[in-house]
Amino acid sequence: MKYGLFKYETENIGDEIQSIAARRFLPSVDTYIDRDRLGEYCPDEETKIITNGWFMHAPYQWPPKSNKVIPLTVSMYIDQADSKVLDTFFNDTSIHYLNDHGPVGARDLSTLELLQKHGVESYFSGCMTLTLQRDPGIPKGDFVLAVDVPQPVVEMVQSHTNRSVIQASPYFDADMSQDDRFQLAEYFLYLYQSASAVISTRLHAMLPALALETPVFLVKDRNKYDEKRYAGLAELVNSATDEEYLNDYSLFDVDTPKENPKSYLKIREQLIKRVTDFTGYDSGSSFRTVDFSHIADNESYIRLFTRGFHSLNRALLLEGDKEWLQEQCDDLRRIQQHLDEELQDARKMQNDLSLQNNDLSLQNDILRKRIEAMEKSSSWRIGRTITAPGRKLKNMIKGNQK
Numbered sequence: 001m002k003y004g005l006f007k008y009e010t011e012n013i014g015d016e017i018q019s020i021a022a023r024r025f026l027p028s029v030d031t032y033i034d035r036d037r038l039g040e041y042c043p044d045e046e047t048k049i050i051t052n053g054w055f056m057h058a059p060y061q062w063p064p065k066s067n068k069v070i071p072l073t074v075s076m077y078i079d080q081a082d083s084k085v086l087d088t089f090f091n092d093t094s095i096h097y098l099n100d101h102g103p104v105g106a107r108d109l110s111t112l113e114l115l116q117k118h119g120v121e122s123y124f125s126g127c128m129t130l131t132l133q134r135d136p137g138i139p140k141g142d143f144v145l146a147v148d149v150p151q152p153v154v155e156m157v158q159s160h161t162n163r164s165v166i167q168a169s170p171y172f173d174a175d176m177s178q179d180d181r182f183q184l185a186e187y188f189l190y191l192y193q194s195a196s197a198v199i200s201t202r203l204h205a206m207l208p209a210l211a212l213e214t215p216v217f218l219v220k221d222r223n224k225y226d227e228k229r230y231a232g233l234a235e236l237v238n239s240a241t242d243e244e245y246l247n248d249y250s251l252f253d254v255d256t257p258k259e260n261p262k263s264y265l266k267i268r269e270q271l272i273k274r275v276t277d278f279t280g281y282d283s284g285s286s287f288r289t290v291d292f293s294h295i296a297d298n299e300s301y302i303r304l305f306t307r308g309f310h311s312l313n314r315a316l317l318l319e320g321d322k323e324w325l326q327e328q329c330d331d332l333r334r335i336q337q338h339l340d341e342e343l344q345d346a347r348k349m350q351n352d353l354s355l356q357n358n359d360l361s362l363q364n365d366i367l368r369k370r371i372e373a374m375e376k377s378s379s380w381r382i383g384r385t386i387t388a389p390g391r392k393l394k395n396m397i398k399g400n401q402k
Contacts, residue, residue, distance in 0.1 A: 007032040014204030016185035059088035063097040074105035109232035126267035132211040135286035147200035215257035
């Protein structure tokens with residue numbers, strides 16, 4: 001039996017963190033499989049893969065085509081915002097595959113609801129990162145790590161503490177080598193454990209910090225918080241919206257942070273058992289394979305490192321905003337063009353109606369003149385005289401009936 005581990009070409013270090021969590025349960029990593037090219041993977045020997053994480057950026061790559069791929073379908077999130085993903089995951093072929101390799105562990109409750117709605121045997125597994133093992137050799141630092149946190153929240157926290165508040169972002173250069181990506185993910189995990197506290201809007205900063213026993217606080221940023229994606233997971237940590245936290249710092253005082261809830265421990269234990277039963281192996285070791293102590297214990301180095309990634313994230317967000325605004329402008333131009341066309345049609349209809357009104361007015365004038373001429377004619381007067389007795393009799397009859 002061979003064992004494979006997911007690799008990625010994304011710009012979010014959270015993906016590699018999920019693979020590092022799965023790596024603990026593999027007797028060996030014989031091959032790396034691109035999650036978004038899973039359908040192309042055809043091994044010569046049977047290969048077990050823990051298929052956890054986001055599914056998926058390339059939905060046509062699902063399900064795996066080779067019967068030598070043996071998946072553990074656990075901690076899976078299905079992107080419900082992409083209709084192509086939904087069409088792929090819930091066609092007859094995929095549903096049959098999921099049930100053959102189930103029950104499927106849903107990372108969140110919204111994915112669980114979706115799977116059950118389509119007749120897929122499933123359960124809530126939580127995220128694989130909850131199984132991360134803390135490293136006893138990592139010393140606690142005296143800094144707070146703010147991962148992708150709104151600037152007003154960062155400034156508010158800084159105003160209440162003498163500790164360094166270091167801003168970080170999970171986004172990075174997608175062109176990095178595979179080895180560098182995994183080492184970078186390990187470094188982030190090192191920071192999540194060594195920080196005195198972690199504040200984040202990010203799922204894969206929040207959950208790893210929780211597993212590594214660092215006090216963590218989830219900020220539900222009103223501009224980006226996805227309630228469905230966090231369903232069943234946000235409840236595992238202390239949390240508040242950005243507005244609530246800005247109005248009440250005591251919700252998470254970084255100098256005396258609240259203890260993390262313990263409800264995740266049951267999910268963690270169940271995940272460890274299920275994955276160990278699948279692979280027959282649990283190293284029990286921490287996430288760390290690289291010694292970062294010479295840079296990770298120095299706040300100046302940490303700040304320099306995270307500042308670069310934070311700047312990259314802001315650049316990526318600005319580029320994304322630029323593209324989004326351009327799309328909005330294009331849409332508005334199309335709408336304006338459509339409204340202009342409708343306005344032209346309305347004006348043409350108004351002109352047509354005005355001409356019709358003029359024609360009707362002209363015809364009305366002609367008829368009125370004809371009536372006036374008729375009333376003045378001698379024949380009309382004679383007719384009125386002849387019919388007068390009949391009209392009088394008709395009126396008398398109506399009077400008697402009353």
